[in-house]
């Protein structure tokens with residue numbers, strides 16, 4: 135049997151508690167069989183995100199200009215601020231028939247509701263790779279207000295038999311069994327104060343690469359995490375049941391992620407820090423970005439920061455049913 139990850143070890147220990155007399159190895163086998171059964175259920179589409187996040191959890195921020203209602207993706211506000219969102223909304227209201235839906239190529243002019251999102255594209259500036267973001271206008275029937283990577287948008291147009299540049303389509307990834315995602319909990323110190331950190335690691339690389347991961351997390355409304363100056367982020371919370379973490383959610387938008395098994399962060403240091411501050415630093419990054427060598431207590435954010443794929447927030451810790 136291969137080395138169990140932390141989520142599996144935790145689930146196996148819980149299994150043993152619930153089924154006295156079961157050996158650890160047998161509990162581990164049961165847990166893995168259950169995970170395999172979950173992993174083999176058919177996925178919902180080619181854009182399946184193996185981390186299990188509920189994509190598009192964020193509700194669009196409603197703007198309106200004149201008679202046009204324009205739900206704006208959370209990504210627009212995260213990347214360009216509320217002024218950027220207002221500007222795009224104005225643009226839709228005052229534009230003519232030349233503004234078209236990115237998915238059906240028909241004009242959005244005259245439509246009572248126009249969704250505003252973004253598409254992220256890698257561009258080369260001199261010798262540097264950079265990211266450009268462009269507005270995406272869609273009819274509500276064509277697509278929700280979300281953030282796309284260029285290849286995600288191209289794949290969706292292709293699926294709808296709209297013309298695309300074949301060079302923009304990513305090769306379809308080989309079908310393979312998704313790896314179970316994993317989580318890690320550490321106590322950290324910020325301004326001499328012990329604090330609790332919870333890292334969620336996807337099982338597999340994102341099918342649309344770093345830009346796809348960024349587009350999905352921005353669609354979720356999750357901000358990028360700044361380890362140098364992390365600030366509490368209103369609305370986001372980590373929900374526990376009997377002290378174990380069961381899900382990550384936003385007060386208004388609902389669940390972002392539900393753990394396959396409740397997670398017991400375990401160490402007294404982590405629990406004390408979380409209780410004292412009432413918050414947890416939640417972070418996530420694409421698979422294999424952060425070095426998680428066993429026994430290593432200090433880990434390196436630099437790779438994820440450099441690639442702009444470190445997402446997360448300082449979240450309130452809330453016991454389920456408390457309010």
Ligand SMILES: [Zn+2]
Pocket residue numbers: 235236237238239240272273276
């Ligand atoms: Zn359309």
